[in-house]
Amino acid sequence: MSQFPDMILEPLVRAALLEDLGTYGDLTTRTVIPAGTRYTARIVAREGGVASGMQLAAIAFRLVDPALALRVQVADGAPFVKGDVLAEVEGDAASILSAERVALNFAGRLCGIATLTAAFVAEAAGTQTRITCTRKTTPGLRMVEKQAVLHGGGFNHRFSLSDAILVKDNHIAAAGGIRPVLQAIKARASHMIRVEIEVDRLDQLAEVLEEGGADVVLLDNMDTPTLREAVGMVAGRLVTEASGNMRLARVAEVAATGVDYISVGALTHSAGVLDLGLDF
Known part of the structure; x- marks a missing residue:
């Protein structure tokens, strides 16, 4: 299924990140995560549904840190079951944590809409x-x-x-x-x-x-x-x-x-x- 160009969606994601990061950024992460710490994180389904919002999640991680590597495992529009890994993101741990909530907010909301739509269809x-x-x-x-x-x-x-x-x-x-x-x-x-x-x-x-x-x-x-x-x-x-x-x-x-x-x-x-x- 075709996607919107990232440049159209970026303002939405950027506004959400600015709201979440506030005036001084992620205080918790900046305080407790040692500089240079790297991790691989996975977006995991706690319940089954239909994927949507993966593109916006990817934009959120990229806007926080262009060096993060995100690999989508379940494309927008595809079904998944509980326990499936929808995406993996690898790189600076602090960057991943700073983008996490915005990425999940978009993905969770849009997966919910796609899943309910599929039930009606x-x-x-x-x-x-x-x-x-x-x-x-x-x-x-x-x-x-x-x-x-x-x-x-x-x-x-x-x-x-x-x-x-x-x-x-x-x-x-x-x-x-x-x-x-x-x-x-x-x-x-x-x-x-x-x-x-x-x-x-x-x-x-x-x-x-x-x-x-x-x-x-x-x-x-x-x-x-x-x-x-x-x-x-x-x-x-x-x-x-x-x-x-x-x-x-x-x-x-x-x-x-x-x-x-x-x-x-x-x-x-x-x-x-x-x-x-x-x-x-």
Whole structure:
């Protein structure tokens, strides 16, 4: 799987290191570790999952000390089990210890997202439905959290408000209804921009289909029988996305309705941090 260039990710990692090292650097390490002490350390999985964040961990060690040698054993996007060594880093012990927490924070958080995404993707196996994330991400970390979703086998929704037109219920209310919204889009939007509109009732969906102007319809907070009826009404004319109340236990039955996408905010806003450790 392709990676972002390191130069794009470096500002994120640098900011985290500056936060952690504070004004005077790593006082503990500087005080107790003799100069010139060298070690090999391993990032070890305390539980199984899917790898993500290895690139950011590598950047953290390199920014602290370019002489550190890091060897990734489990690439981003690959599964691992408890006890697996995800990476090894060799060099100055003080440098390794100073970068340790930032490297593990990124890796643990992103492995958690990739692992949860993989669980949702597995529930939709055997159907055409794709699992996608949302914009419910940690401020400042959207790029890497969405990349972790890809590592887990999911797909990405919009990265920002400028990516596409996504008309939600509040837009419809403020603009005066579905027809005025779609008419404004057809009159003003560039032909290069994709358009998605949210509905939560079948009569709204019928209005969207009659008026035209959308590429994707977001079927929001519908129960499973209603979703199935909505997919039948669309009949392939629009891309369909189901959203709202998408618990892991519900994914299989929603995917069986034939929707094209299931968007899950929990992939990024509720994923746990995977337990990783750095062992000397």
